[in-house]
Amino acid sequence: MSLDLDKRQRAMLREMGVRLWQPPSPPPVAADAAINTVAVDAPPKRAEGRFDVEAEPARALAPAAAPAVRPPAQVPVARPATGLQPRPAGVELMDWPALQAAVAGCRACALCESRKNTVFGIGPVAADGAAPQVDWLIVGEAPGENEDLAGEPFVGQAGKLLDNMLLAIGLQRGHDAAAPRAGLSTSVFITNVLKCRPPANRNPDPAEVAQCEPYLKRQVELLQPKMILALGKFAAQSLLQDSVPEVQKIPLGKLRGQVFRYLGVPVVVSYHPAYLLRSLGDKAKAWDDLCLAQAQL
Ligand code: SF4
Structure with missing residues (x-):
């Protein structure tokens, strides 16, 4: 299975602190075969800017058999800050x-x-x-x-x-x-x-x-x-x-x-x-x- 990441996906992983190991270039393949590979292996597209699903990007983009892709230590999750405090005393x-x-x-x-x-x-x-x-x-x-x-x-x-x-x-x-x-x-x-x-x-x-x-x-x-x-x-x-x-x-x-x-x-x-x-x-x-x-x- 190839790890066929496009420029945007690589940028996302970089933001998350995931380092990528770049495999040697694969041997040339016929045009039809290349199209089939992309259709099977490419991760599903997400809406732009929606970056709040915990761990999903790592799971979708990094197959278990790819040791060079490490899961991030912590994936930031956007949540509204409530900031509620007790009513002042007295x-x-x-x-x-x-x-x-x-x-x-x-x-x-x-x-x-x-x-x-x-x-x-x-x-x-x-x-x-x-x-x-x-x-x-x-x-x-x-x-x-x-x-x-x-x-x-x-x-x-x-x-x-x-x-x-x-x-x-x-x-x-x-x-x-x-x-x-x-x-x-x-x-x-x-x-x-x-x-x-x-x-x-x-x-x-x-x-x-x-x-x-x-x-x-x-x-x-x-x-x-x-x-x-x-x-x-x-x-x-x-x-x-x-x-x-x-x-x-x-x-x-x-x-x-x-x-x-x-x-x-x-x-x-x-x-x-x-x-x-x-x-x-x-x-x-x-x-x-x-x-x-x-x-x-
Ligand atoms: S002043 Fe009253 S309404 Fe406003 S945050 Fe405090 S408790 Fe709530």
Whole structure:
């Protein structure tokens, strides 16, 4: 059996560290015989660039009877690096800057692999870098594509609707560069249950929510809001899981119109603005929810 390797195959073996012994040139053969030899002995063709099959190249290209071709000591295999790490310890004791830094560097779930930015939240900035003390905390589900790019929650059309809802009750999204408009308050912090975007805007995975929850809990402890508005199913489930039995089985509509508690803070549940963009008829219910929340204050 001949070891009839072409230029590309030799280059592949060289990359793998396989040294080839070059046999003496075979005696000339008739043209037909040479064609038959190639048809029987040539290794099957592979797609260009697909170089991830362990040991297969050596098996296909080096027959057992060819002692001069040694298998490589180690064949490199391309695998995605996950790089997951435990969540930083002591989240429950962190101050605001430490919490921001912990979220920014967090690699505790697989969402860190695909995110462009972490989305900690947006609100007024306290002069000393401490957590701003706000009346309102708005909690959504997770960053979407726009939020991931901007590093800010609730941007895009859903964000505009939320801003208009807040304006209707005298609130303005706080921002480093933005002074509050006359008659408006920036006493509101906006965040999400998850701080990183699920790919393709899929629903959050329960394991991801569990990994990320301590950050939200610490945000609530440090912000000390007087009212939490939970927007959407995942925010409601996350905030009420310890106080409402089997909350996962309760439709969002049935959680509306009541005042719950999370860490002692009143919680009102409402629809997510992205849902309201598709279901205009429910905007009136969202307004009722805002009025209920405001009445508690
Ligand atoms: S989603 Fe939360 S737990 Fe997962 S990597 Fe982002 S910050 Fe960490």
